[in-house]
Amino acid sequence: MGNKKPKLGIAIAPSQKFLEAALPLFAEEKIEIIEWSFDTLKDEADEPAWLSLLLKEYGEKNRLLGHGVFYALLDANWSSRQENWLKKVRQETLSHKYCQISEHFGLMSSANAHSGFPLPIPLSNPVLQIGIDRLKRLQATAQVDVGIENLALTANVADILEQGEFLFKLVNPVNGFVILDLHNIYCQSENFNIDMMTIIKSYPLSLVKELHISGGSWDTDPTLSRKIRRDTHDGRIPEVILEILPEVLKICPFLAFIIFEKIEDSFLTEKDGIDFRADFQKIREIIDATSFSVTPKEKKQVAIILGPPVIDVELLQAQVALRESIALDTYQTNSEWDKDMWKVATKLYEKWNN
Numbered sequence: 001m002g003n004k005k006p007k008l009g010i011a012i013a014p015s016q017k018f019l020e021a022a023l024p025l026f027a028e029e030k031i032e033i034i035e036w037s038f039d040t041l042k043d044e045a046d047e048p049a050w051l052s053l054l055l056k057e058y059g060e061k062n063r064l065l066g067h068g069v070f071y072a073l074l075d076a077n078w079s080s081r082q083e084n085w086l087k088k089v090r091q092e093t094l095s096h097k098y099c100q101i102s103e104h105f106g107l108m109s110s111a112n113a114h115s116g117f118p119l120p121i122p123l124s125n126p127v128l129q130i131g132i133d134r135l136k137r138l139q140a141t142a143q144v145d146v147g148i149e150n151l152a153l154t155a156n157v158a159d160i161l162e163q164g165e166f167l168f169k170l171v172n173p174v175n176g177f178v179i180l181d182l183h184n185i186y187c188q189s190e191n192f193n194i195d196m197m198t199i200i201k202s203y204p205l206s207l208v209k210e211l212h213i214s215g216g217s218w219d220t221d222p223t224l225s226r227k228i229r230r231d232t233h234d235g236r237i238p239e240v241i242l243e244i245l246p247e248v249l250k251i252c253p254f255l256a257f258i259i260f261e262k263i264e265d266s267f268l269t270e271k272d273g274i275d276f277r278a279d280f281q282k283i284r285e286i287i288d289a290t291s292f293s294v295t296p297k298e299k300k301q302v303a304i305i306l307g308p309p310v311i312d313v314e315l316l317q318a319q320v321a322l323r324e325s326i327a328l329d330t331y332q333t334n335s336e337w338d339k340d341m342w343k344v345a346t347k348l349y350e351k352w353n354n
Helices: 016-027 049-060 080-095 125-142 157-174 182-192 196-200 239-251 270-288 313-328 339-352
Strands: 007-011 033-036 064-067 100-104 145-149 177-181 208-214 217-219 228-230 257-261
Touching: 007 270, 016 270, 033 049, 033 257, 049 064, 064 080, 080 125, 100 125, 100 177, 125 145, 125 157, 125 313, 145 157, 145 208, 157 177, 157 182, 177 182, 182 196, 182 208, 182 228, 182 239, 196 239, 208 239, 228 339, 239 270, 257 270, 313 339
Parallel strands: 007 033, 007 257, 033 064, 064 100, 100 145, 145 177, 177 208, 208 257
Antiparallel strands: 217 228
């Protein structure tokens, strides 16, 4: 049964404090898989020497996952930003042996490389055509399995309940996979008072190849009408996530990887490292106590025929208008958004659009 259990690992952060917190786990050979967000370093000179060695070691064992942030997957325009990003992917896959590459769902709040955050976007055929085209280009470049991670930030309840269908329609044409981030779903559950398992079961669970698990924080800004759960990756794993994890493991039949995430800035004291390792161990114990009857399936890449990049001018105009509205905080023209979620989006814009 052991070979059927998903491999447990961590998302890598290129900092000394992160390394010090994670080193005992590596020393005890508890890290079975690692995930690296390869497009987050603006300057390759900032890459610590130990990181390259770690990527090489895990890549050679076929235990290295690639995770992108800045592809602009659902942007209706096609520009040098995406071209350069794909060149980066090609460079990465030549340098290191990734067994898969994934990206985030959503519309980037900035049209500039290395800035912005993903915004929710309603399901529509034009957006689907853009997303499918971009995923095909990613798969043709990387020549490995490709997938998408669900998004925490949502404009309204409809966004939450249709995101699973959206992801299915995006990845299915490329025989891709879904990353199910449980803390993202926890945020939606808390912010809109929807049962977590109800949200989870709205996803195409047979396509879930990877889980992300993390902690976060509460936004108690007095301008909000309620406290808002944020996916900040800087806190302990909420107990409710650990409580439902056994059930989630059983209903995702082809789950292969579980990645525990914590940002480097959250390791401020020795206790932060102790808590990090304790949360990792909690996940380990839940996996070990769960029976897995299905071996993770190997996906076959589909044949990709690429034409010119899909560009949708009308959709692009709507996307530019949304970005401008968030920048100017003109909620009145975007009343389909929950007011508190809109406020969160404007705060994120101030932080990440630089």
